Amino acid sequence: KAGVTQTPRYLIKTRGQQVTLSCSPISGHRSVSWYQQTPGQGLQFLFEYFSETQRNKGNFPGRFSGRQFSNSRSEMNVSTLELGDSALYLCASGGQGSDEQYFGPGTRLTVT
Amino acid sequence: GENVEQHPSTLSVQEGDSAVIKCTYSDSASNYFPWYKQELGKGPQLIIDIRSNVGEKKDQRIAVTLNKTAKHFSLHITETQPEDSAVYFCAPGHGSGNTGKLIFGQGTTLQVKP
Numbered sequence: 001k002a003g004v005t006q007t008p009r010y011l012i013k014t015r016g017q018q019v020t021l022s023c024s025p026i027s028g029h030r031s032v033s034w035y036q037q038t039p040g041q042g043l044q045f046l047f048e049y050f051s052e053t054q055r056n057k058g059n060f061p062g063r064f065s066g067r068q069f070s071n072s073r074s075e076m077n078v079s080t081l082e083l084g085d086s087a088l089y090l091c092a093s094g095g096q097g098s099d100e101q102y103f104g105p106g107t108r109l110t111v112t
Numbered sequence: 113g114e115n116v117e118q119h120p121s122t123l124s125v126q127e128g129d130s131a132v133i134k135c136t137y138s139d140s141a142s143n144y145f146p147w148y149k150q151e152l153g154k155g156p157q158l159i160i161d162i163r164s165n166v167g168e169k170k171d172q173r174i175a176v177t178l179n180k181t182a183k184h185f186s187l188h189i190t191e192t193q194p195e196d197s198a199v200y201f202c203a204p205g206h207g208s209g210n211t212g213k214l215i216f217g218q219g220t221t222l223q224v225k226p
Contacts, residue, residue: 033214043201092214094212099208
């Protein structure tokens with residue numbers, strides 16, 4: 001079974017731009033969660049989608065948004081990028097009724 | 113919300129020694145206690161978990177112990193090997209199977225010296 005895949009793996013953007021990151025969950029998983037990882041704040045939950053609906057949301061500004069498609073693939077978007085948005089963005093998928101989260105390798109976003 | 117603290121933040125041991133990482137949480141309703149391992153360039157991976165109706169769980173060289181009264185649980189690694197070098201995270205939660213939301217501790221960087 002293929003693992004969670006994330007594209008792109010690396011991204012460099014300029015302040016003020018917007019960015020879209022993509023995540024393909026493990027086949028059969030309908031839950032996709034997104035996390036931001038930084039040295040200062042650690043691993044922080046952004047949001048979770050289940051069957052195309054946002055099921056949980058963390059404490060991030062509205063510039064961070066996401067969506068999920070009918071095939072469970074998910075995208076997250078960050079608008080009006082700030083230097084502080086530089087981070088590793090991880091997505092995780094989970095099977096129904098399971099607490100285990102399977103993480104992808106992440107997308108390293110650098111904002112200059 | 114849940115407050116999660118991990119100690120120590122860094123840990124250096126000689127190969128073959130044991131390592132213990134402690135996680136303290138605030139939400140008394142937490143009933144699911146996992147540990148994740150993150151290697152360089154990879155996402156976190158679940159290595160062991162325990163539920164509140166069990167006090168200890170062991171899987172080969174790793175074990176997790178839970179003290180629900182004191183609201184802390186610990187990861188124990190015995191006979192450490194260089195490949196155990198990584199960052200370890202705890203993520204206590206409600207374990208309902210209906211949420212992908214994890215609240216992680218700050219992480220513990222374990223270095224195993226050959």
